[in-house]
Amino acid sequence: MNNPKVIEILETITETTDVKTIKFDFEGDIIPGQFFMIWIPNIDEIPMSVSYIDKKVKGITFKIVGNATKELFNLKVGDKIGIRGPYGNGFSIIGNNILCVAGGTGIAMIAPSVESAKKRNINTTVLLGVKNKNELFFENRIKKTGANLFVSTDDGSYGYKGFVTSLAKDIILNNKFDQILTCGPELMMKKLLEISNNISFQASLERYMKCGFGLCGQCCIGKGLRVCKEGPVFDETTLKKTEDFGVYKRDASGTKIKF
Amino acid sequence: MDEDAGSMERIFNNGAGAIVTKSIGLKPRDGYPNPTIIELEHGILNAVGLPNPGIENFKDEILTLKKSNIPIIGSIFGSDSKEFVTLAKKMQNYGVNALELNMSCPHAKGYGLEIGCDPDLVKEITSQVKKSTKIPIFVKISPNLSNIIDIAKSAKEGNADGIVAINTVKAMKINLELKIPVLSNKIGGYSGNAIKPIGIRCVYEIKENIDIQIIGVGGITTGNDVIEYFMAGASAVQIGSGIYYRGVDVFKKIKNEIISWMKSHNIDNISELIGVAHK
Incomplete structure (x- = not known):
C-alpha cells in the first residue's frame, strides 16, 4: 500500500557536518539503487535512496539541501517519520x-x-x-x-x-x-x-517527485519515462536518446530548469 | 501522466483516443508540499493543488504534441471568466482540439469547486469562453455538490458542448500514529475504484435531466466499467488512476475488453449502448 508507514528512528550517525544517516526497522529485500519516500510530518515528503539494506534494518544518508532535509537532520532517536516504498528499479x-x-x-x-x-x-x-x-x-x-x-x-x-x-x-x-x-x-x-x-x-537520476508509484507524471523524462517507476536507474541506450539527460529537470510546477 | 509532451505521447501510443492535459492556469504554480498523493484501500487520495507551469510555458508541450497529430483537450482553470477566456484563447491558438473548463478541483482555494458550485458563475464563464473561441468546450463538474443538476444545466445554458462528470470526491486520511491528516493540504480528492458508483449515478442523473453530451470519468479500470458509464449516458470516458492499477497500457487493455464484450453481446456499434439504462 502506497501510504506512509510511521516508524521510530532507531539510530542516527553524523557522517560530516551536514550529512547524516538515519536507520530504522524495515523488513524486506531492497535492490541497491531503489528509494523510499520519506515523510517528515508537517514538513514534506521526499524521495531518498536507500544507503543501508540489511535484512531487518534499513538506512538513508542525506545532506542538508533544503527545509525538509534540515528538519530530518535535526530528528533524534525515537522520533517518528513515515516511510513508503521501496520504489524504482535499482x-x-x-x-x-x-x-x-x-x-x-x-x-x-x-x-x-x-x-x-x-x-x-x-x-x-x-x-x-x-x-x-x-x-x-x-x-x-x-x-x-x-x-x-x-x-x-x-x-x-x-x-x-x-x-x-x-x-x-x-x-x-x-x-x-x-x-x-x-x-x-x-x-x-x-x-x-x-x-x-x-x-x-x-x-x-533524481527528479522532483509526488506519488512515487508511477501515476502523477511529475518525474517523467524523455518519452514519458517515469523516474520513479522505469527508473531511477537508466542504461546508456535510454540515456543517449533522452534529451532531458544532463540538460534540464522540472520544478514542482513542471517548469523546465536548466542544469 | 499529463504533465509534459513526452508523457502524453506515451499515453496516446498506448491506446488513448485523445489526451486531456493537466489543468493549466495563468502563472506557474508549485501546488502543495508533499505528501500530495497516497493510495488507500479502495482508491487514490490526492491534493496536489493545481501545480502547473503556466500557460506560457505550456505552449512548447502542446506544440510538441501537435507534431504527432494527437487530439488534445486543453484543461484550464481560472478564478473568473476573464482568466478563463484568456487561457482558452491561448490554448486555442496553440492548436488544441477542444477545451475542458476545470470547475471542480476540490482542493484549491479560489479555483475549481469554489467556482463550480455557483450556477450563475458556471453559466457566465462557460458562455464567455464559448463566445470567444471556436472549438468544443466541456465543463468538468464536481460530485461534491447537492445541486449537480443545476450546475450541469448552467453549463448547458452557457452553451457548453459537453459535461465531464465527475472530478474527485472530497476525502481525508488520518495517520493513527501521528494523529494528523497525511496530505499536507489535509483534505484531498478521492479517485479510483471506490468512486465509480458515484460517477455512474452523476452521469445517469445528468442524462436523465439534460440533453447534452457527457464524458464519464471516475474509477474506470476495465472495459465493463466503460460500458456501465455508456449505459448511464456517457458517450466518451476519461481514465487517470487506472494507469496505476493496470499500467500505462490500460487504454489498450480496456479497448480490447470493450470489443470482446460487444462481440459476446452482439453489439455492432457502441453508440447503441449510450443511455440504455434509462429505458
Missing part, C-alpha cells in the same frame, strides 16, 4: 569487473551497491568525488569491502585533485570494465557517459 550488475563512480551525496547510493557487488565476488573499482575532504563519507565502509578505492577532491585537499570524471577517464582507459554504475550530479554523469567508451552504463 542497479542491475552485469559482468565480473565493474566501476562505480559517485559524486557528492551519490556516495550514499553507491555504498550498498559496492557491498552487494563484492559479496558476489565481483571485482569492483570505486571512485568517490567530493568538493573537499570534509565532504567525504563512507570511505572506511567502502575500504572494508575490499574494493579498489580512489578519491578525488575538487580542491586537492585529499586524494586526486580535480573532477572525478578526469580521474575516471584514465582509469577507464587503463582497465577493461564490463560495466559502469554511477550516481551523482547529472552533469557529472553525462560527462561520464561521454567518456565511457561504450561500456555498459547505468546512472541513477
Whole structure:
C-alpha cells in the first residue's frame, strides 16, 4: 500500500557536518539503487535512496539541501517519520569487473551497491568525488569491502585533485570494465557517459517527485519515462536518446530548469 | 501522466483516443508540499493543488504534441471568466482540439469547486469562453455538490458542448500514529475504484435531466466499467488512476475488453449502448 508507514528512528550517525544517516526497522529485500519516500510530518515528503539494506534494518544518508532535509537532520532517536516504498528499479550488475563512480551525496547510493557487488565476488573499482575532504563519507565502509578505492577532491585537499570524471577517464582507459554504475550530479554523469567508451552504463537520476508509484507524471523524462517507476536507474541506450539527460529537470510546477 | 509532451505521447501510443492535459492556469504554480498523493484501500487520495507551469510555458508541450497529430483537450482553470477566456484563447491558438473548463478541483482555494458550485458563475464563464473561441468546450463538474443538476444545466445554458462528470470526491486520511491528516493540504480528492458508483449515478442523473453530451470519468479500470458509464449516458470516458492499477497500457487493455464484450453481446456499434439504462 502506497501510504506512509510511521516508524521510530532507531539510530542516527553524523557522517560530516551536514550529512547524516538515519536507520530504522524495515523488513524486506531492497535492490541497491531503489528509494523510499520519506515523510517528515508537517514538513514534506521526499524521495531518498536507500544507503543501508540489511535484512531487518534499513538506512538513508542525506545532506542538508533544503527545509525538509534540515528538519530530518535535526530528528533524534525515537522520533517518528513515515516511510513508503521501496520504489524504482535499482542497479542491475552485469559482468565480473565493474566501476562505480559517485559524486557528492551519490556516495550514499553507491555504498550498498559496492557491498552487494563484492559479496558476489565481483571485482569492483570505486571512485568517490567530493568538493573537499570534509565532504567525504563512507570511505572506511567502502575500504572494508575490499574494493579498489580512489578519491578525488575538487580542491586537492585529499586524494586526486580535480573532477572525478578526469580521474575516471584514465582509469577507464587503463582497465577493461564490463560495466559502469554511477550516481551523482547529472552533469557529472553525462560527462561520464561521454567518456565511457561504450561500456555498459547505468546512472541513477533524481527528479522532483509526488506519488512515487508511477501515476502523477511529475518525474517523467524523455518519452514519458517515469523516474520513479522505469527508473531511477537508466542504461546508456535510454540515456543517449533522452534529451532531458544532463540538460534540464522540472520544478514542482513542471517548469523546465536548466542544469 | 499529463504533465509534459513526452508523457502524453506515451499515453496516446498506448491506446488513448485523445489526451486531456493537466489543468493549466495563468502563472506557474508549485501546488502543495508533499505528501500530495497516497493510495488507500479502495482508491487514490490526492491534493496536489493545481501545480502547473503556466500557460506560457505550456505552449512548447502542446506544440510538441501537435507534431504527432494527437487530439488534445486543453484543461484550464481560472478564478473568473476573464482568466478563463484568456487561457482558452491561448490554448486555442496553440492548436488544441477542444477545451475542458476545470470547475471542480476540490482542493484549491479560489479555483475549481469554489467556482463550480455557483450556477450563475458556471453559466457566465462557460458562455464567455464559448463566445470567444471556436472549438468544443466541456465543463468538468464536481460530485461534491447537492445541486449537480443545476450546475450541469448552467453549463448547458452557457452553451457548453459537453459535461465531464465527475472530478474527485472530497476525502481525508488520518495517520493513527501521528494523529494528523497525511496530505499536507489535509483534505484531498478521492479517485479510483471506490468512486465509480458515484460517477455512474452523476452521469445517469445528468442524462436523465439534460440533453447534452457527457464524458464519464471516475474509477474506470476495465472495459465493463466503460460500458456501465455508456449505459448511464456517457458517450466518451476519461481514465487517470487506472494507469496505476493496470499500467500505462490500460487504454489498450480496456479497448480490447470493450470489443470482446460487444462481440459476446452482439453489439455492432457502441453508440447503441449510450443511455440504455434509462429505458
